[in-house]
Amino acid sequence: MAEVLRREVVYLITAIITILMFIEFFFIGTWNVAEELRTWATIIANISIALGAVRLLSEHAKNIQRRRAGVWPFSIWLWIIFLVTLLSGLAGYVIKQDAMTNPLYNWLFTWPYTSLGQTLYAITGFYIFSAAYRAFRARNIDAALLLIAGCFVILTNAPIGGVIWSGIPVIGRWFLDYGQVPGMRCFLIVAAFGMLAYGFRALLGRERGFYGEVAGE
């Protein structure tokens, strides 16, 4: 019985919910039952995000407890900044139902958080050059086509392209408007069929990796 509860019932729930979503889409239009289930899924997803936070914070707590060389002072700092931000945000939420009304939380969000987010995202700019150098080498026809399309697109969007030769933006626009369309359309179609195949495998209980099961378990 326990095995049934651990496996078959779980697969059945997945299949029933997937089928309910299909029924709504193909036969009903908007269905309260499906809408409620989607809301449930959103609530579960929102709460489960905290799981990642708990896991990460417990790892840093272990670092502090074990005094891991070169790491634990940073783990203490992480805990401090986490608690300060969380408590200030909660204070704002409890008092005025909006975390941003707390001046400290607002300051932490507006300055360090936003700046660090933009900086970390932009850090890839340093590596994209070496990636472009490795990708844009005409070793064969495939790589040469990649190089030609990439260079025309870059020079079209950069103002210097039109200065070098007035034809560059014209050709570059063709690559953007038509040249890349079949490739990208192919990816959309193929990925959609992949999604359908993967979904049907999950519906039939043959795809079980996301339940935490490993092969042969």
Added chain:
Amino acid sequence: MPYPTDPAGIAGLWISWLLMLMIYSYPLYKENPVYRFAEHTYIGLMLAIMLITTTITTTIRMVGPPLMQGKVWYVIPVILGFMMFFLLTPRYRWLSRYPIAILVGAGFGLGMRGVLIPNITKQVISTITPPAVGAGAVDWWNYIYIAIGTICAVMYFVLTWEHRGAMGYATRLGRWIIMIGLGAYFGNTVLFRMAMLSGRAQFFLQVLRIAPM
């Protein structure tokens, strides 16, 4: 955003500037304690902000009003959400499969029905629809290029037939078409990342009042 005049704003601006330099010490030099400090600052901030904006605020907003209206069954998704924490205990780990089952079911249901029309039907219709009456030679050339290109590119992913003979020629053309698409996509990515980086360089100069804010 204008240059701040209040002390908190000025402090925020300069701290943001310093944190940016600390982060860039990693790609410009190597991993160092200053970088780690900024990295851990970001992680701590992000975790707290994520918990407040997603887990606490959104959940309360989604669950609170229905509960007030007497829809007591809205306690169930909250319980199911907390059942995810059983992932941390090996003995009761299997209980976390129930909320996962709901997430996976809803995700696949929405995902599968969501790709049918926009990703398959509409793409096929767009591919085979010829240009309007009176279209020029360029339009016809683009139409033929896109139609044949899409068919050949999709054929490249057909793995149940060996890519030999006529199929081999078609899939080779398909691979070239894919390369053109990837090249254009990669070119856009390079420019986007460079635009992000130049935005940070601009911020660097703006804080020093070398460039206008």
